[in-house]
Amino acid sequence: MLREKYRDEIEQILHRYPVRRSAMLPLLYLAQREEGYVSEAAMKEIASILKVTPPQVYETVTFYTMLNLKPVGKFHIQVCKSLMCALVGSDALLKWLHARLGIKPGETTPDRLFTLSTVECLAACGTGPMMQVNDDYYEKLTEEKVDRILADLKRDGTSTLKSGPFILPEPAKRDA
Amino acid sequence: MPKYELILTKNMSQPGYTGSLADYERAGGYQALRKVLGKVAPGDVTEIVKKSGLRGRGGAGFPTGVKWGFLPKDYRGPKYLCCNADESEPGTFKDRQLIERDPHQLLEGIAIAAYAIGAETAYIYIRGEFVLGAKILEQALAEARRAGYLGRNILGTGVNVDIWVHRGAGAYICGEETALLESLEGKRGLPRVKPPFPATHGLYGKPTVVNNVETLANLPHIVNRGADWFAALGSPPKSTGTRIFCVSGHVKRPGNYEVPMGITFRELIFEHAGGMRSEKPLKAIIPGGASAAFFTAEHLDVKLDFESVAQAGSMLGSGGVTVMEEGTGMVWAALRLMEFFHHESCGKCSPCREGSSWLVQTLRRILAKRGRMQDLETLTDLCQNIAGRTVCAFGDAEIAPILSTLKYWRHEYEELIREAEEQARGAGHEAMGAVLLSPLASRH
Numbered sequence: 265m266l267r268e269k270y271r272d273e274i275e276q277i278l279h280r281y282p283v284r285r286s287a288m289l290p291l292l293y294l295a296q297r298e299e300g301y302v303s304e305a306a307m308k309e310i311a312s313i314l315k316v317t318p319p320q321v322y323e324t325v326t327f328y329t330m331l332n333l334k335p336v337g338k339f340h341i342q343v344c345k346s347l348m349c350a351l352v353g354s355d356a357l358l359k360w361l362h363a364r365l366g367i368k369p370g371e372t373t374p375d376r377l378f379t380l381s382t383v384e385c386l387a388a389c390g391t392g393p394m395m396q397v398n399d400d401y402y403e404k405l406t407e408e409k410v411d412r413i414l415a416d417l418k419r420d421g422t423s424t425l426k427s428g429p430f431i432l433p434e435p436a437k438r439d440a
Numbered sequence: 441m442p443k444y445e446l447i448l449t450k451n452m453s454q455p456g457y458t459g460s461l462a463d464y465e466r467a468g469g470y471q472a473l474r475k476v477l478g479k480v481a482p483g484d485v486t487e488i489v490k491k492s493g494l495r496g497r498g499g500a501g502f503p504t505g506v507k508w509g510f511l512p513k514d515y516r517g518p519k520y521l522c523c524n525a526d527e528s529e530p531g532t533f534k535d536r537q538l539i540e541r542d543p544h545q546l547l548e549g550i551a552i553a554a555y556a557i558g559a560e561t562a563y564i565y566i567r568g569e570f571v572l573g574a575k576i577l578e579q580a581l582a583e584a585r586r587a588g589y590l591g592r593n594i595l596g597t598g599v600n601v602d603i604w605v606h607r608g609a610g611a612y613i614c615g616e617e618t619a620l621l622e623s624l625e626g627k628r629g630l631p632r633v634k635p636p637f638p639a640t641h642g643l644y645g646k647p648t649v650v651n652n653v654e655t656l657a658n659l660p661h662i663v664n665r666g667a668d669w670f671a672a673l674g675s676p677p678k679s680t681g682t683r684i685f686c687v688s689g690h691v692k693r694p695g696n697y698e699v700p701m702g703i704t705f706r707e708l709i710f711e712h713a714g715g716m717r718s719e720k721p722l723k724a725i726i727p728g729g730a731s732a733a734f735f736t737a738e739h740l741d742v743k744l745d746f747e748s749v750a751q752a753g754s755m756l757g758s759g760g761v762t763v764m765e766e767g768t769g770m771v772w773a774a775l776r777l778m779e780f781f782h783h784e785s786c787g788k789c790s791p792c793r794e795g796s797s798w799l800v801q802t803l804r805r806i807l808a809k810r811g812r813m814q815d816l817e818t819l820t821d822l823c824q825n826i827a828g829r830t831v832c833a834f835g836d837a838e839i840a841p842i843l844s845t846l847k848y849w850r851h852e853y854e855e856l857i858r859e860a861e862e863q864a865r866g867a868g869h870e871a872m873g874a875v876l877l878s879p880l881a882s883r884h
Contacts, residue, residue, distance in 0.1 A: 280604040282518070282561075283644055288626030289568075289609050314626070327628040327786075328609030330568045346530045347730070347776035348688045348762055384612070384780045385530040385730075386569050389760065390686060390694035399571035429540040429576065432533075432695035435453045 266309055270294055274313065284314045288324055292331055301332035329383065337372045337379035339417050341365075342396045346385040349392035357393040358382065360407050364414060377418065390432045400426035443711070447682050448657050449698045452541035459576070461583040464544035470589055472663035473548050477555060478597035483513075485556035489659070491667035493680035498524055498615070498652030499729065499757045500833075501746050508557050510639035511647045520643040521554045521562040522624065522650045526608050526615040528567055530730035530780055531760025534684040534696050535653035539566070539573040542657075543580035547603060549656035551590060552663060554601045557649050561602060565620050568609040577605045612784035616832045617650040619786065630788045631832035654684060654759075675702030679745030683756075687713040689763040690720075699744075706740040709763055720765040724848075728757025730777050731837030733844035734770075754844070770849040771856060774841045775803040781838035789830040795822050796838055803842070806853060809860040816853055819846065 267274065277290045291313065295306035307321040314321070325331045343349075343358050362368060365378050372379040388394045391403035402413055402425055409425060416423035451457050451467045464470070476485055490505030511519060523546070527535040538546060546564075554562045566574050581603055584590045592600045606624055613619045614629040621643050623629035642648020658681060662670045674680045679701040685708055688694045692714030699708065705725060709715065716722055725735040727742075733754040735742065742752045749756045764773065782796035802819055805811050823839035830836075846853060 280606075283625065285626035286606075286624060289607060289623070292609070293568075293607065316626075324626065324628055328568070328611050330610035345776075346780050347773055348530055350776050351689045351762070351764060351768070383610075384783050385528060387527045387533045387536055387567065389531050389533050389688035389762070390696070391533075392688070396569060401569075401572070427572070429459065429572070430533075430537050431452060431541050432537070433693050435455065
């Protein structure tokens with residue numbers, strides 16, 4: 265139960281808003297962090313914390329693409345397919361991932377390690393093609409880079425190729 | 441060296457600048473907040489911003505000081521400031537850099553704005569995918585609170601302002617200010633009917649201002665260097681200041697370029713962004729994010745300011761400039777953007793919800809060489825029946841790519857359709873019937 269496990273964190277979240285319902289998205293994130301998706305039990309519990317009905321939680325969950333209603337793999341790979349990324353090769357990136365993982369967008373590998381999704385614009389248009397894996401951005405992707413990232417994720421659970429604080433162009437290059 | 445004086449991106453362009461409080465203070469940070477709190481009346485801060493001519497950098501370009509001035513003066517209850525960091529407009533990636541590289545600049549701007557409008561609570565509504573940005577903001581907030589720049593009785597002036605980070609969860613429409621407020625209230629992000637406007641009925645029904653990240657980041661500089669300094673920058677009198685243009689697509693050096701408003705597309709693309717990535721000539725430009733009508737190579741000498749771009753038939757919008765080279769299919773480009781809009785339509789208004797679906801299906805059919813000449817009429821007709829018939833500006837945004845590509849590259853649509861018709865003629869009458877009755881492509 266979220267309420268028992270995260271009592272302090274929930275209190276801190278509620279403290280930020282004068283109206284309880286505003287804590288909806290933060291609490292849904294908490295539930296998703298705990299289970300990897302938002303379960304029916306979590307929705308009921310959040311409804312009770314926020315003093316709203318379970319359908320009010322459900323209608324919110326279904327509106328937002330980042331909230332999962334069913335479990336996803338350990339690594340959720342989301343490839344941007346919007347025009348700006350498509351201009352610089354996101355379709356080829358998707359094909360490469362399909363070849364490497366053997367799954368199409370919307371599918372999860374049988375070992376439940378990777379789920380592949382296509383998404384619309386992730387605000388990394390200058391650094392496409394790009395993908396988000398769980399909380400991290402990976403940008404300016406090439407086939408070789410993707411292979412290294414997948415290997416890193418399998419081995420270490422993370423990859424040093426993930427993006428840090430963003431700046432483009434890099435200051436050194438700008439002065440060149 | 442940069443050709444123009446950098447303002448918003450100056451600190452982050454210095455080698456070794458980390459964006460920490462210590463770095464920001466060394467660069468003169470929080471001096472503007474010290475200058476106004478308890479020393480300049482809130483109304484006078486609003487007047488400074490009005491005089492500077494600062495216009496919103498999120499898309500609509502509304503004068504910031506004027507927006508603040510709409511708040512009821514004698515209202516005694518709580519007021520709110522919301523920083524719109526839901527950067528989701530395809531082609532735009534400036535707010536991410538402002539947040540991740542110089543978070544205190546934004547926090548100082550928010551504190552100044554909150555003081556000016558009399559808000560004690562501000563929320564930064566950041567798009568859910570910016571997990572790193574949200575973490576960096578949380579760290580910066582903790583630093584600023586510890587140093588007494590935020591919280592109760594800031595710097596001993598009796599002023600209270602606190603800021604909270606609120607992550608969205610993946611919905612483009614939440615960048616629309618009333619949808620943002622709905623989302624912040626814990627609901628689906630559906631835009632509200634206006635009026636009433638957020639200035640009187642905003643977050644929790646209270647007077648509220650919603651400003652973009654880049655808009656707010658300008659405030660410390662306007663306070664420090666004066667309204668007249670800012671008003672003289674760029675392309676006065678209506679497009680003052682600098683603007684961060686996000687250049688993407690087929691250029692050698694994509695990126696965020698801070699330049700005074702009023703330079704031309706040619707200068708931005710060929711001097712700053714290094715020109716085309718290959719030998720192919722420039723074919724098309726999206727001048728202000730996916731919601732802006734396309735330009736052609738003929739528009740390269742249009743100036744990048746609000747009026748010039750509007751006069752040329754598009755909008756400066758969010759500052760996202762996407763460049764396409766010769767060989768890019770314009771029907772395909774329009775479809776890619778249309779798929780975005782269809783996916784992101786919140787569904788509240790039928791013309792947008794249903795219209796976006798029909799537009800996608802029609803474009804897909806044309807591109808799959810199953811189109812008919814009357815499809816072009818249907819596309820135009822659909823667009824005209826979406827425009828102006830929706831609660832928010834999303835409807836107007838989604839038709840811009842289609843109408844503008846039809847305007848400048850109609851022959852590409854016609855060529856695809858002619859090929860379809862020739863194929864059908866070759867295959868005989870029955871096949872044509874099959875084309876007409878074929879099931880429409882399903883949602884992606």
